[in-house]
Amino acid sequence: MGTRLFVGNLSFNTTEVDLRDAFTQAGLNALEVKIVMERETGRPRGFAFVEMADQASATKAIEALNHRELGGRELNVNEARERTPRVGGASSRY
Numbered sequence: 001m002g003t004r005l006f007v008g009n010l011s012f013n014t015t016e017v018d019l020r021d022a023f024t025q026a027g028l029n030a031l032e033v034k035i036v037m038e039r040e041t042g043r044p045r046g047f048a049f050v051e052m053a054d055q056a057s058a059t060k061a062i063e064a065l066n067h068r069e070l071g072g073r074e075l076n077v078n079e080a081r082e083r084t085p086r087v088g089g090a091s092s093r094y
């Protein structure tokens with residue numbers, strides 16, 4: 001299994017192809033690129049997850065792309081953290 005990166009501060013106009021191209025131009029091979037979309041509107045939420053082959057390539061990607069400009073915005077690239085379980089909400093009351 002590879003290492004997953006979080007890429008934040010994306011322009012809402014950035015596509016998965018644009019993001020993959022940024023990795024390729026930096027000499028990196030992203031295994032998977034997924035921009036997260038809003039469920040209701042289908043619009044991008046401004047962040048993505050990128051799967052790298054291993055920890056070494058993930059580290060290189062962070063060094064090469066963190067704070068780099070893409071689409072007029074400065075990217076925030078770091079290792080993705082595991083999602084913590086959410087507690088509460090409307091559905092838990094019933």
